[in-house]
Amino acid sequence: MKLLCSVLLLPFCFGRLLAQCPLPSNLMNEAGEKLCARMFEHSNMYFDQSCSGDHLDSKNGDDYPYMPLGWGKKISSLVVANRCSLKVWSKSGKLGNNRTFNAGVFYQLKDYANGLFGNWNDAIQSYFCTCT
Numbered sequence: 001m002k003l004l005c006s007v008l009l010l011p012f013c014f015g016r017l018l019a020q021c022p023l024p025s026n027l028m029n030e031a032g033e034k035l036c037a038r039m040f041e042h043s044n045m046y047f048d049q050s051c052s053g054d055h056l057d058s059k060n061g062d063d064y065p066y067m068p069l070g071w072g073k074k075i076s077s078l079v080v081a082n083r084c085s086l087k088v089w090s091k092s093g094k095l096g097n098n099r100t101f102n103a104g105v106f107y108q109l110k111d112y113a114n115g116l117f118g119n120w121n122d123a124i125q126s127y128f129c130t131c132t
């Protein structure tokens with residue numbers, strides 16, 4: 001895709017940039033497999049530029065009391081597929097605060113309260129994703 005971002009195809013590239021978060025209704029990986037959630041390394045105050053950086057995919061039933069290597073306290077935005085929900089915890093082993101994200105686009109996890117004073121940006125340390 002990056003290769004396609006030549007001068008000639010610039011409008012196409014901007015098109016991608018301006019609609020970065022995937023839709024909950026059509027959430028799948030590059031192989032076309034249905035996902036429960038996709039979590040992203042970065043977010044942006046401009047919502048159309050959120051869901052950037054590396055991503056971590058979760059399928060129905062994925063249960064991670066400990067984050068996959070390198071993903072602890074790293075997630076800043078996420079999308080949960082329709083009819084799915086992603087439960088997250090602020091400490092590994094499903095401890096600390098928890099929150100359930102239902103189907104939808106969560107552009108900036110810093111907008112979601114984690115305890116009295118904190119937020120969920122770079123705070124997820126454990127997760128469980130399920131779909132009905």
Ligand SMILES: *[C@@H]1O[C@H](CO)[C@@H](O)[C@H](O)[C@H]1NC(C)=O
Nearest residue numbers: 087089094095096097098099
């Ligand atoms: C989520 O947090 C609440 C409040 O601390 C707690 O009562 C509940 O057991 C937690 N749920 C899970 C599944 O960890």
